[in-house]
Amino acid sequence: DAGVTQSPTHLIKTRGQQVTLRCSPKSGHDTVSWYQQALGQGPQFIFQYYEEEERQRGNFPDRFSGHQFPNYSSELNVNALLLGDSALYLCASSWGSIYSGYTFGSGTRLTVV
Amino acid sequence: KNEVEQSPQNLTAQEGEFITINCSYSVGISALHWLQQHPGGGIVSLFMLSSGKKKHGRLIATINIQEKHSSLHITASHPRDSAVYICAVSERGTGNQFYFGTGTSLTVIP
Numbered sequence: 426d427a428g429v430t431q432s433p434t435h436l437i438k439t440r441g442q443q444v445t446l447r448c449s450p451k452s453g454h455d456t457v458s459w460y461q462q463a464l465g466q467g468p469q470f471i472f473q474y475y476e477e478e479e480r481q482r483g484n485f486p487d488r489f490s491g492h493q494f495p496n497y498s499s500e501l502n503v504n505a506l507l508l509g510d511s512a513l514y515l516c517a518s519s520w521g522s523i524y525s526g527y528t529f530g531s532g533t534r535l536t537v538v
Numbered sequence: 539k540n541e542v543e544q545s546p547q548n549l550t551a552q553e554g555e556f557i558t559i560n561c562s563y564s565v566g567i568s569a570l571h572w573l574q575q576h577p578g579g580g581i582v583s584l585f586m587l588s589s590g591k592k593k594h595g596r597l598i599a600t601i602n603i604q605e606k607h608s609s610l611h612i613t614a615s616h617p618r619d620s621a622v623y624i625c626a627v628s629e630r631g632t633g634n635q636f637y638f639g640t641g642t643s644l645t646v647i648p
Contacts, residue, residue, distance in 0.1 A: 460636075462579075467542070467624055467638030481635055513579050529573075531580035 450518030
């Protein structure tokens with residue numbers, strides 16, 4: 426049973442470009458949350474998707490957007506990349522409420538140069 | 539404002555030592571989570587607590603809801619325990635959003 430799968434694992438982009446990160450949730454999970462983890466910091470909540478809609482959003486600008494597909498997989502899009510967007514982007518999946526359990530992916534390391 | 543504070547930030551221990559990592563939080567929570575993150579970045583859930591104490595192997599997690607404080611203990615530490623340990627809370631009433639601490643980087647020396 427596959428856990429959460431994120432792709433790509435590493436990515437280098439140039440400032441001003443756009444990037445799309447992908448997440449496939451654990452089998453049986455229907456909710457996907459995205460987090461940004463800067464070096465030496467704890468993860469920060471970006472947003473959460475459930476039933477193909479953004480259910481909650483953290484304190485991130487509109488340059489960060491997402492999507493959830495009918496198969497529950499999700500994408501995180503970041504436009505007009507800034508150097509400060511360099512971070513590890515983590516995806517976590519759960520079923521409904523997190524109180525029923527959640528699983529993190531291994532993350533995508535984004536470097537903006 | 540940090541909803542979750544962890545201490546210490548860095549910790550170096552000799553193999554076999556008893557280790558304690560502390561976590562304090564400022565919001566009402568539905569659950570507190572202890573997570574382990576290895577250098578590759580992947581996060582593994584160790585414990586989810588809403589009260590009392592849980593034990594898994596050499597790991598023990600406790601929580602005091604009244605004091606808004608939790609501790610993670612590692613008995614008989616081993617070099618393979620070297621990792622970043624992160625405390626996270628899910629805030630009561632906001633559903634599924636986590637607040638994370640900045641993590642404690644643990645190095646266990648043989």
